[in-house]
Amino acid sequence: MAGAKLSDADKDKLKELNKEEATLGAKFTAQLQAAGKGLKNTTQQPELQSMTDRAKREELFKKSWNRAEKGDANDTRKIISRIAQIRSAQAALLGFKNYAAWKLQNQMAKTPEAVEDFFSKVIPAATAKAKSEAADIQAVIDQQKGGFKLEPWDWDFYAEQVRKAKFDLDENEVKPYFELNKVLINGVFYAATQLYGITFKERKDLPVYQEDVRVFDVMDKDGKQLGLFYCDYYKRDNKDGGAWMDNLVPQSKLFGTIPVIYNVCNFAKPEAGKPALISFDDVTTMFHEFGHGLHGLFANQQYPSLSGANVARDYVEFPSQFNEHWASDPKILKNYALHYQTGAQMPQALLDKIKKASSFNQGYIFTEALAAADLDMQWHTISPGSPLEDVDKFEAEALKKTNLNLSYVPPRYRSSYFLHIWSNGYAAGYYAYSWTSMLENDAFSWFQENGGLTRANGQRFRDMILSKGNTEDLGKMFFNFRGHNPDIKPMLKKRGLL
Numbered sequence: 001m002a003g004a005k006l007s008d009a010d011k012d013k014l015k016e017l018n019k020e021e022a023t024l025g026a027k028f029t030a031q032l033q034a035a036g037k038g039l040k041n042t043t044q045q046p047e048l049q050s051m052t053d054r055a056k057r058e059e060l061f062k063k064s065w066n067r068a069e070k071g072d073a074n075d076t077r078k079i080i081s082r083i084a085q086i087r088s089a090q091a092a093l094l095g096f097k098n099y100a101a102w103k104l105q106n107q108m109a110k111t112p113e114a115v116e117d118f119f120s121k122v123i124p125a126a127t128a129k130a131k132s133e134a135a136d137i138q139a140v141i142d143q144q145k146g147g148f149k150l151e152p153w154d155w156d157f158y159a160e161q162v163r164k165a166k167f168d169l170d171e172n173e174v175k176p177y178f179e180l181n182k183v184l185i186n187g188v189f190y191a192a193t194q195l196y197g198i199t200f201k202e203r204k205d206l207p208v209y210q211e212d213v214r215v216f217d218v219m220d221k222d223g224k225q226l227g228l229f230y231c232d233y234y235k236r237d238n239k240d241g242g243a244w245m246d247n248l249v250p251q252s253k254l255f256g257t258i259p260v261i262y263n264v265c266n267f268a269k270p271e272a273g274k275p276a277l278i279s280f281d282d283v284t285t286m287f288h289e290f291g292h293g294l295h296g297l298f299a300n301q302q303y304p305s306l307s308g309a310n311v312a313r314d315y316v317e318f319p320s321q322f323n324e325h326w327a328s329d330p331k332i333l334k335n336y337a338l339h340y341q342t343g344a345q346m347p348q349a350l351l352d353k354i355k356k357a358s359s360f361n362q363g364y365i366f367t368e369a370l371a372a373a374d375l376d377m378q379w380h381t382i383s384p385g386s387p388l389e390d391v392d393k394f395e396a397e398a399l400k401k402t403n404l405n406l407s408y409v410p411p412r413y414r415s416s417y418f419l420h421i422w423s424n425g426y427a428a429g430y431y432a433y434s435w436t437s438m439l440e441n442d443a444f445s446w447f448q449e450n451g452g453l454t455r456a457n458g459q460r461f462r463d464m465i466l467s468k469g470n471t472e473d474l475g476k477m478f479f480n481f482r483g484h485n486p487d488i489k490p491m492l493k494k495r496g497l498l
C-alpha cells in the first residue's frame with residue numbers, strides 16, 4: 001500500500017511526491033500558526049457568544065474566516081491546492097482512482113462512494129434542523145427589533161439566548177450529584193460489571209508516575225486478572241489538554257502480555273479535603289475514555305498491531321461513544337448520581353433537563369461538521385492530472401453540490417485552515433466522527449430492542465465487538481452484531497433530528 005512493489009522509477013517518483021507533500025504540510029502548519037494568532041482553529045470563535053456589538057462580531061468572524069486568505073506570505077491557498085494535486089498523483093502511482101480511494105481501502109467505509117452515500121442520507125436531516133434553529137434565532141432577532149438577517153457571526157450570540165430560554169441547565173445545580181470518585185466506582189465501573197461481569201480492585205502497591213494517578217486490577221468474570229487500569233483525571237500544568245486512552249502494555253498472545261490501559265482527563269483538582277464535582281460533560285468523557293479502555297482490556301489477539309483499539313479511524317470511536325450511553329441509563333444513574341452531601345438521588349426534573357440540553361444546537365453542530373467532512377472528501381477525490389484548483393471556487397462549488405451551503409452555517413474548518421486534513425493525518429478521514437456516531441447509536445438501539453442493560457447483552461457485545469480488535473472485516477463485524485448494515489436513524493433520533 002505504500003509502494004513497495006512499484007518499479008524503481010515509480011518508487012523514485014513516489015518518494016519525490018512524498019517529500020514534497022511533507023515539506024508543504026510543514027509549511028502549511030507554520031503559515032497557519034502565523035496567520036491564526038489568537039484564534040481558535042475552528043471557524044467560530046468562543047468570544048462571539050458574548051459580544052454584544054454586532055460590527056465587532058462581524059470583524060472577529062471575518063478575521064477567523066479570512067485568516068489564511070489575505071494574499072500575504074501566510075496565505076495557504078497555493079499550498080493546499082498543490083497538496084491535493086500531489087495526493088491524487090500518489091494515488092495514481094499506487095493504482096487508485098483518487099487519494100480517498102487509496103486511504104479508505106483499510107477503513108470500515110472502504111470507499112469514498114460509501115462515505116458520500118452516508119453524507120447524502122444525513123445532510124437533509126442535519127440542514128433541515130439547522131434551518132429550524134435559524135428560524136428560532138431569527139425570531140429572537142426580530143423580537144428584539146434587530147432589523148437584520150441572521151449571519152454566521154450572529155449565530156452563537158443568539159443561540160446562547162435561545163439556549164437560556166429553552167434549554168437552560170445550571171451546572172451548579174447539577175455538579176453536586178457528580179462526585180468524581182462515585183462516578184468512577186458506582187458509575188463507570190458499575191456499568192462494566194453489570195454488562196460484562198468484570199470487577200475492580202484498587203492497587204496501592206504498584207508504582208504510579210504521579211501521586212494523583214490510581215491503579216486498579218481488572219478481574220474477569222471468573223476472577224482471573226484481565227489487566228490493569230490506570231486513571232489520571234486531574235489537570236496539571238505539564239499535561240496536554242483534552243482526554244485520551246492508551247495502552248502502557250498492549251495485549252498480545254504472541255508476547256504473552258495482558259493489557260495495561262490508562263485514561264487521562266483534565267478535570268480541575270479540588271482543594272485538599274474537598275470533593276471533585278464534575279459536569280455531566282465530564283461524566284460523559286469518563287464513560288467515553290473507559291469505553292476505549294474496555295476495547296483494550298477485552299482484546300484477545302495474537303498480534304499487538306491488530307489488538308484492542310488498533311482499528312480503523314472510522315471505527316475506533318465506536319466502543320467509546322457507545323459506552324457514553326450508559327452514563328444516562330436509569331439503572332446506572334441511580335447508582336452514581338447521588339448528592340455528595342445528602343446522598344439523595346438526582347431529581348427527575350434535573351435529569352430531564354440534562355437530556356433536553358443535549359439536543360440544543362445539534363442542527364448547527366452536525367451541519368458544520370458535515371460541511372468540513374464533505375470538503376475533505378471532495379478535495380481528496382479529485383482526479384489525478386487535475387489542474388491546480390482555485391481554492392475559494394472549489395470550496396463554494398463543493399458545498400453547493402452537496403446542499404451544505406447554508407449562509408449561516410459555515411464549515412467548522414475552512415479549506416485554507418483545515419489543519420486536520422492538510423498536515424495532521426486526517427486526510428479523507430474527517431468523516432469518521434459522524435460515521436462512528438452512526439455505528440454506536442445503531443448498536444445501542446440493538447440493546448434497547450433486546451432488553452437494555454443485561455449481562456447477556458453485554459457479553460454478546462464483548463464477544464462480537466469489543467474482544468475482536470482489527471481481526472475481522474469491520475463492516476461484517478458490525479453486521480453480525482446488529483443484524484443489518486449501519487442505520488442512520490438512531491443517530492438522527494439521538495441528536496433530535498428526527
Ligand SMILES: [Zn+2]
Pocket residue numbers: 288292317320
Ligand atoms: Zn475517543
